[in-house]
Amino acid sequence: MKARKGAVSSVVIVVGIIFALLVVGALIFGGSKIFRAAPMVYLTPTPSQTIGDIDRSGTVDATDSQFVQTNLGCKKADSCWQKVIGKTRDGDNPIYVFDVDLNKDGVINQLDLDLVK
Numbered sequence: 001m002k003a004r005k006g007a008v009s010s011v012v013i014v015v016g017i018i019f020a021l022l023v024v025g026a027l028i029f030g031g032s033k034i035f036r037a038a039p040m041v042y043l044t045p046t047p048s049q050t051i052g053d054i055d056r057s058g059t060v061d062a063t064d065s066q067f068v069q070t071n072l073g074c075k076k077a078d079s080c081w082q083k084v085i086g087k088t089r090d091g092d093n094p095i096y097v098f099d100v101d102l103n104k105d106g107v108i109n110q111l112d113l114d115l116v117k
């Protein structure tokens with residue numbers, strides 16, 4: 001009985017050592033991946049990386065031009081500034097009038113229209 005108990009203890013110790021080595025190995029080789037911070041997602045008021053691609057369709061086209069034309073004259077102080085005028089093609093996000101202010105000068109005018117032509 002004593003010999004059997006000793007054998008069981010030895011097996012427990014060996015399994016424990018193997019488990020400890022696996023944990024240490026995982027931390028050394030995979031630790032950088034496990035503990036890496038999640039990438040930050042920055043949301044900008046401009047709906048696209050490409051200036052003029054207001055609806056995020058991938059190109060600056062007539063739809064983008066239409067967004068600017070229908071909101072010409074709207075200024076930052078006006079109530080129209082916060083109005084939702086459409087949705088983006090990717091992700092179905094709202095497009096606001098201020099998204100159409102492509103040069104960020106606080107008014108929708110010819111300068112913005114020039115950026116979508």
Ligand SMILES: [Ca+2]
Nearest residue numbers: 101105107112
């Ligand atoms: Ca502008």
